[in-house]
Amino acid sequence: SFKLTQPPSLSVSPGQTASITCSGDRLGDKYSSWYQLKPGQSPVLVIYEDYKRPSGIPERFSASNSGNTATLTISGTQTLDEADYYCQSWDSSATWVFGGGTRLTV
Amino acid sequence: EVQLLESGGGLVQPGGSLRLSCAASGFPFSNFAMAWVRQAPGKGLEWVSTISGRTLSGGGGTTYYADSVKGRFTISRDNSKSTLYLQINSLRADDTAVYFCAKDAGAGYYYFNYWGRGTLVTVSS
16 A cells, blocks of 8 residues: 655754655656644645645745655744744545654644 | 534444534535545544545536445535535544545645544544
8 A cells, every 4th residue: 555654854954955755656647735834733735745835834945856755844943933844745546645744842 | 714513522322323514615615525534643634535626517416435444434525505514434443533524626736735623533432
């Protein structure tokens, strides 16, 4: 079955760039999305269709998807960006798949 | 404004059943696929089930399930009430989780652009 793999954690200092990877077999051939999840809150879509930002998501959030890896990049990371981040894609076997999540500490 | 409000969670004994509901508003509910996603304590997000929206030909309501819940969970929708349901049977301890209702972005997109606040299901004796 299709799986997505993320690093469990990442720590950056405020103002630095955070890059979170998501790996899956031929992931670049599929669309990837990214969600931010803070404790006690609902997930928030921050990237869809590989690199697009929903309205209201700051420009410091960007992403790419190629080969077997999708990458979420947060430039000029702020303390309010501290959260768990999940990649997600869809497999042709009709399953929606989430990565295991990456805890970003700022 | 899109709103999704889950209800129906609670404490249930192993082997028991629950029906979760998600009341939707702010968008044409019948046109969109809807899903349930859960998060067990200390774990990541796990897709549970999706039900398709109404198609141009008037069909829809196709259901999809994660292998971990197939045969025990049933997703359904009442378009007249803009409400999504999840019937969960034969509950196990590892079904303990916050269950989120999520709106699919649209036909052929396969991501979730709106989420509810979640409802907690605790399976324990």
